[in-house]
Amino acid sequence: MNDIKNILPDFEPPLNKNRSYIPVCEPDLEGNELKYITDCVKSTWISSLGLYVNKFEKSFSSFCNVKFGIACTSGTSALHLALAAIGLRPGEEVILPTFTMIATANAVTYAGATPVFIDANPNTWNIDVDKIEEKINNKTRAIIVVHTYGYPADMDKVIAIAKKHRLFVIEDAAEAHGAEYKGKKVGSLGDIACFSFYGNKIITTGEGGMLLTNNEKIARIVRILCDHGFSKKRHFWHQYIGFNYRMTNLQAAIGLAQVERVDKFIKNRIEHAQLYKFFLEKIKGIILPPDTRDRKNVFWMYSILISDDFKINRNQLRIQLASEGIETRTFFIPMHLQPVYYKKYYLGKFPVSEDLCRKGVCLPSGAMLKKNHIKLIASLIKNIST
Numbered sequence: 001m002n003d004i005k006n007i008l009p010d011f012e013p014p015l016n017k018n019r020s021y022i023p024v025c026e027p028d029l030e031g032n033e034l035k036y037i038t039d040c041v042k043s044t045w046i047s048s049l050g051l052y053v054n055k056f057e058k059s060f061s062s063f064c065n066v067k068f069g070i071a072c073t074s075g076t077s078a079l080h081l082a083l084a085a086i087g088l089r090p091g092e093e094v095i096l097p098t099f100t101m102i103a104t105a106n107a108v109t110y111a112g113a114t115p116v117f118i119d120a121n122p123n124t125w126n127i128d129v130d131k132i133e134e135k136i137n138n139k140t141r142a143i144i145v146v147h148t149y150g151y152p153a154d155m156d157k158v159i160a161i162a163k164k165h166r167l168f169v170i171e172d173a174a175e176a177h178g179a180e181y182k183g184k185k186v187g188s189l190g191d192i193a194c195f196s197f198y199g200n201k202i203i204t205t206g207e208g209g210m211l212l213t214n215n216e217k218i219a220r221i222v223r224i225l226c227d228h229g230f231s232k233k234r235h236f237w238h239q240y241i242g243f244n245y246r247m248t249n250l251q252a253a254i255g256l257a258q259v260e261r262v263d264k265f266i267k268n269r270i271e272h273a274q275l276y277k278f279f280l281e282k283i284k285g286i287i288l289p290p291d292t293r294d295r296k297n298v299f300w301m302y303s304i305l306i307s308d309d310f311k312i313n314r315n316q317l318r319i320q321l322a323s324e325g326i327e328t329r330t331f332f333i334p335m336h337l338q339p340v341y342y343k344k345y346y347l348g349k350f351p352v353s354e355d356l357c358r359k360g361v362c363l364p365s366g367a368m369l370k371k372n373h374i375k376l377i378a379s380l381i382k383n384i385s386t
């Protein structure tokens, strides 16, 4: 095991909040959010029954060009519902990238199954599709792809592999609302897609998630599983062990207001990315995020690599930016290095993911970020580099 101390220090750099503090992510709630929430409270429909849940499901699923949307409590519960809906069982395996946020792997663990980790591709930072087939065996049931930081994974290859081996494809699109692969929205590409609406995601409901699918049978089961396994025909009658993963009307009210402005949020993030690129691309030792013509990256987090050619290392850069009031995030620590997964599931080597973890930093990217913030951040990085 690569010693984690060589990759990441076990502290966060102290943030200077006396300076012009720039948070890494801040939501924009300046549309109809307050109006719709007020409507919920005044009408007393604040639990999971109520008109906004249905409206939010319809508006977000049609934004993604998918037939069915089931709102739930989080991106994590959407992933768990997806795996429960395909009937994943203990002893079975699910393939997923090691370079992801832990919820992707935990959902597999909740189902009692085994996550099988794959390294990242150095160019896309997403699952290395050429390493998937060697991990497939008769216990494999599904492949979860993650559209990391808003850049779509290599879906054509993943879908071809899944077809050949009769596996389900689940998109973890928690970071990629509105991203596109060859002109199609992510979330519409696999069998099931899972979105998160956590506070720092491209659209937010505070906490929340949604499962999307074009498969009517899966949609029907997910709706039941999400609601305690209640039969739709007879109340208090249960054919499945379900969950209470229902989204509240309050959250959906915020979600609906967010979807109304999602195009603006995405446009903003892409413009911010273009500005970051303009200022940073000529700096030696800075590697910009993947951005190719066949895909629309929505730049959930503007993420760069600080290579060994840069004047100081990634950790030192974070400390310096923090002292100027600029909050940053490191990249994900790969799953195979996590204390909870290391012993059980560590098989093979994952050098690309470890390299990303060592060099990666997410710069401020929220909806409230201003152009002069980006100018300031970029000029600080440039000054450090010379």
Ligand SMILES: *Cc1c(COP(=O)(O)O)cnc(C)c1O
Binding pocket: 073, 074, 075, 076, 077, 100, 101, 103, 104, 146, 172, 174, 175, 195, 196, 197, 198, 208, 209
């Ligand atoms: C945020 C995130 C999740 C989890 O979403 P929650 O709503 O916080 O449960 C899952 N997968 C990825 C890739 C994420 O970034």
